[in-house]
Amino acid sequence: MDTSRDTTAVRVRAGAGVDEETLAYARLKIDAVVTRPGLPAVHGEVRIAKSGAHDAAHVWSAVAELRVGNRTVVTHAEDASGHGVVDRLQDRLRSRTDKAAHAWEPARRTTAPPWRAEQPGPSVEDIGEDASGGTVQD
Template structure:
């Protein structure tokens, strides 16, 4: 498949937005603005990669618009897919999914969701409540 190159932005994030098939300039501009809003935020590591927006040639397809983002956020790789009925819907869906995945990649996930190893399996013992001495030391 060949696609036309919509170019790269001269910012901290170098993400190319490419079109495959019959994608208009309006759809590309809208996608570019939404992707830039996600990847050019302060506090993110260097983001590189590409986003491909495609429209299926078959008119009978239920979701003819598809988008794939293949990005590198610092040392992590983020791949996001979306399919919708219109170019604006697919771009919005891609932006939502991309924002979540980029946050997870940039900040190493959420520490609150990581399992805690109990003390009897070698984990760190919990601190004693205030006012009561810790009698567990031996």
């Protein structure tokens, strides 16, 4: 079963064994992260899967691969329950999209300090020495 649906510009996909309730919960939580005010354009894909091995400690896994502005955000999460893996993924996505959004903000760009301004340094002729340390002769 491969169910897909677009949530804003983020596609949420479910692998085999993922019930509709968990998928709806995931869409709600992912949508809450990617539609926050102040974020640049977000698009990508979230995949949720349930492992067939029931004796494993972390049966559920989720992977998000998103583009936040011009930054790529990749997040992984594992848990023993469907809601748990979605909650973990949401927390990690919120943190990483915040970091990507702050790196994207053009208003956060600083200007170079005056001593770093593009000023040519003194030439060899100005100093009066050549590159080897000797005196320049005319």
